[in-house]
Amino acid sequence: MSPLCQDLAGEMLGHYRLDDYIGVGGMGTVFRATDLRLDRPVALKILPPDQAKDPDVVARFQHEARAAARLEHENVARVFDVGEDRGLHFIAFEYVDGANLRDLIRARGPLPPEEVVNYAIQIAGALVHAAAQGVVHRDIKPSNIIVTALGRAKLVDMGLARNFERRRDGGLTQSGVTLGTFDYIAPEQARDPRAADARSDIYALGCTLYHMLTGRPPYPDGTVLQKLLKHQGDELPDVRQLAPGAPEPLAALVRRMMAKDPARRYQTPEDLVAELFEIAAALGLRSTTPEGLIWMTDRPRSYASLAAWGIWAASAAGFVIAVVLLYGRPGAPPAPLARAGGAAAADGSAADGAGPRVEIAATPAAGAGTTTPPPQGPVGVTPAAARTGDEPPAAVAEPAAHAAPVPSEMPVLHV
Numbered sequence: 001m002s003p004l005c006q007d008l009a010g011e012m013l014g015h016y017r018l019d020d021y022i023g024v025g026g027m028g029t030v031f032r033a034t035d036l037r038l039d040r041p042v043a044l045k046i047l048p049p050d051q052a053k054d055p056d057v058v059a060r061f062q063h064e065a066r067a068a069a070r071l072e073h074e075n076v077a078r079v080f081d082v083g084e085d086r087g088l089h090f091i092a093f094e095y096v097d098g099a100n101l102r103d104l105i106r107a108r109g110p111l112p113p114e115e116v117v118n119y120a121i122q123i124a125g126a127l128v129h130a131a132a133q134g135v136v137h138r139d140i141k142p143s144n145i146i147v148t149a150l151g152r153a154k155l156v157d158m159g160l161a162r163n164f165e166r167r168r169d170g171g172l173t174q175s176g177v178t179l180g181t182f183d184y185i186a187p188e189q190a191r192d193p194r195a196a197d198a199r200s201d202i203y204a205l206g207c208t209l210y211h212m213l214t215g216r217p218p219y220p221d222g223t224v225l226q227k228l229l230k231h232q233g234d235e236l237p238d239v240r241q242l243a244p245g246a247p248e249p250l251a252a253l254v255r256r257m258m259a260k261d262p263a264r265r266y267q268t269p270e271d272l273v274a275e276l277f278e279i280a281a282a283l284g285l286r287s288t289t290p291e292g293l294i295w296m297t298d299r300p301r302s303y304a305s306l307a308a309w310g311i312w313a314a315s316a317a318g319f320v321i322a323v324v325l326l327y328g329r330p331g332a333p334p335a336p337l338a339r340a341g342g343a344a345a346a347d348g349s350a351a352d353g354a355g356p357r358v359e360i361a362a363t364p365a366a367g368a369g370t371t372t373p374p375p376q377g378p379v380g381v382t383p384a385a386a387r388t389g390d391e392p393p394a395a396v397a398e399p400a401a402h403a404a405p406v407p408s409e410m411p412v413l414h415v
Contacts, residue, residue: 008046014085016044016092026054027051034097035080041079043097043156052089065091067156070133077146077156096154101142101212110215113246114283119145120209121276122153127205127269133199138196140204141184142211151288173283183217184208184229187260190228199262206257206265213250214242218258232260243397249279 004117008018008031016036022030022043033044051057068079068091080353083091101119105111123145130137137158144157182190186203189196210218219230234256239251253275259265266272 008088013044013046013088013090014083016042016090017303024239027057027064028091032155033092035092041097043077043093043095045091045093047089049087051302052087052390061089061091063323064158067135068093070135071126071130071158073126073129074152075122075154076129076155079158082263092158095152096146096148096156098146098148098154100151101147101208103143103144104147105212105215106140110243111212113213113243113250114285116209117250117280117283118151119147119153119212119277120205121273121280123155123205124269125207125274126155126274126275127198127201128200131269135195136198137204138193139181139184140201140208141181142208145208182224182231183211183219185228185231187232188262190231197262198269199265199267202257202265202269204261205257205272206254209254209257210239213239213246218241247264247279247282253279268355 009021011018013033016033016035018031018033019041020032022032024030028045028047029043031046033042034040035042046063047058051061062082065079065082066158072078077096078094079091080094083090083092101158127137135158139157140155144155145359146154148154184204184207186196186200189200192348207218219227219234220303223229236255238248239254240248253272257265257272266275
């Protein structure tokens, strides 16, 4: 633990009580703290005292707060406050309770393609919003993506973010430049940090997808310089050599995201999201939230999910058998059919008092077409291809990641 952590753990900073040390983020040390005015947890990032003496560093730190404050999206950790107390500058962020993707991969190994696409859609949606606000994150990596217990991915740590519309002759990256994380940095960003744009974030997200699918970064070996040179010129390792279960369209998407030349990548996050929707449809993924933010498969992937599915199926079968025995025997009164627009009583019985009510869903005649609404995606993004035909019931994500312990698998329960 750093001296700053030893000095401040358990102390007050403004109206924030510092509860637990979390780690070191871009340009600061992060604590889980409590906002005593609003009685809510926050992630408090504190600029180290020795850096607070440098006006340029303080300016970049405050710029981080302004860049983050521009973003209001379900997949981005929000900024609540910025302040200074006793010479310590701090930013209060939304506290995201969960586990970051780096820790999930360490605990579980490579993630299933369906799960990778789910997180990719969410973070790409965040990039759509960031680009609309003129913000480039510049440090996308697994440890900066936190997955909540409900399966929602949140992008955190805007320490290297900047407004790409700023004039470059007075940018905040000219002194004390931090390039980013070398395992995920785009070639043009490594050459000149001020050259980074939305396509640089797409490259870094591509490296993150590669890591999720294979369990390791694209170029895991070598010194910092060697890694930078590999990002500049080495051929990208084939995802399917290390992850043979990855479908070719997903592998092709990663290759395009990680093209050395920015002009050969997806040019906007919207283009990336459109391609991800097509892959999600091919994998059988469906949105499990009204906003289209969380995407899950209908296929159970674990013994726990199989057991839960079996319990549901047994319960449904028992209900059907009971209905047949009750209403299907000779002399039994026929079950009343639900009338279109009929209202039910508060206790669940039929409104006309004619006994138990069985809902009968109309089945289309042979050859009749059915229409399913297209998948709903992040706000402002239209899926490139809509799915049609009958769909199985949507799956519900069980807790995928929490602070500790990290679960061994992402269970999916059918309801």
